[in-house]
Amino acid sequence: MTEPAKAARRRGPALEQAILRAAADELLESGYPGMTMDNVAKRAGTNKNAIYRRWPHRPALGVAAYKLLTTTALDLPDTGDxxxxxxxxxxxxxxxxxxxxxxxxxxxxxxxxxxxxxxxxxxxxxxxxxxxxxxxxxxxxxxxxxxxxxxxxxxxxxxxxxxxxxxxxxxxxxxxxxxxxxxxxxxxxxxxxxxxxx
The missing domain is CATH 1.10.357 (Tetracycline Repressor; domain 2)
Incomplete structure (x- = not known):
């Protein structure tokens, strides 16, 4: 019986997006006070070092994750007044x-x-x-x-x-x-x- 193939190791943008998505999900579930680097790493399937290489501290990751959640095209009012x-x-x-x-x-x-x-x-x-x-x-x-x-x-x-x-x-x-x-x-x-x- 052959062993199951290991999941390909994510790098670069793929890993960054996985971390951001995990942080965004943590924000949605627990808010910023409940968002820990440990929880984000576990949810993203990576380690804290991979996070800290991209975001130096929790505030940087929290704000980036919030921005991910709120990035939508804004239809501005234009009534002429x-x-x-x-x-x-x-x-x-x-x-x-x-x-x-x-x-x-x-x-x-x-x-x-x-x-x-x-x-x-x-x-x-x-x-x-x-x-x-x-x-x-x-x-x-x-x-x-x-x-x-x-x-x-x-x-x-x-x-x-x-x-x-x-x-x-x-x-x-x-x-x-x-x-x-x-x-x-x-x-x-x-x-x-x-x-x-x-």
């Missing part, structure tokens, strides 16, 4: 943060004080990706003459989403009421944009 587009985009972000995937992000954010590397990883992974939807709707508004070109800056464009995240982190709410979303757009974001001068 900056206020309507910004409010709709903020409502979608609120729905996401209130969803199971949003719970994972909130669990990542809740660990910032224990694992300072998380903040760096969240910033690095987001990069310009997090600002892109907001810059897109702002660019459209600038083209239509609804906002000054001087207002085009990633920090300015993302004020609504930053304030929304702050609501989740500081208030610990499961979702942010719509009146607060409207307040963010009407009393902070739009006046901020109008305050820029060419």
């Amino acid at each position: 900056l206020r309507t587009d910004a409010l709709e985009l903020l409502r979608r972000a609120n729905s996401h943060l209130a969803s199971p995937l949003g719970e994972i992000l909130r669990s990542l954010l809740s660990q910032l004080s224990q694992e300072p590397e998380l903040l760096t990883e969240l910033r690095d992974q987001s990069g310009t990706d997090g600002a892109r939807p907001w810059l897109t709707i702002l660019d459209r508004a600038i083209t239509r003459g609804q906002a000054p070109a001087a207002a085009r800056h990633p920090r300015t464009a993302t004020v609504p989403i930053d304030l929304l995240r702050n609501e989740f982190v500081t208030r610990g709410v499961p979702t942010v009421p719509d009146e607060i979303l409207t307040e963010i757009i009407d009393t902070i974001y739009l006046p901020l944009l109008r305050g820029y001068r060419p």
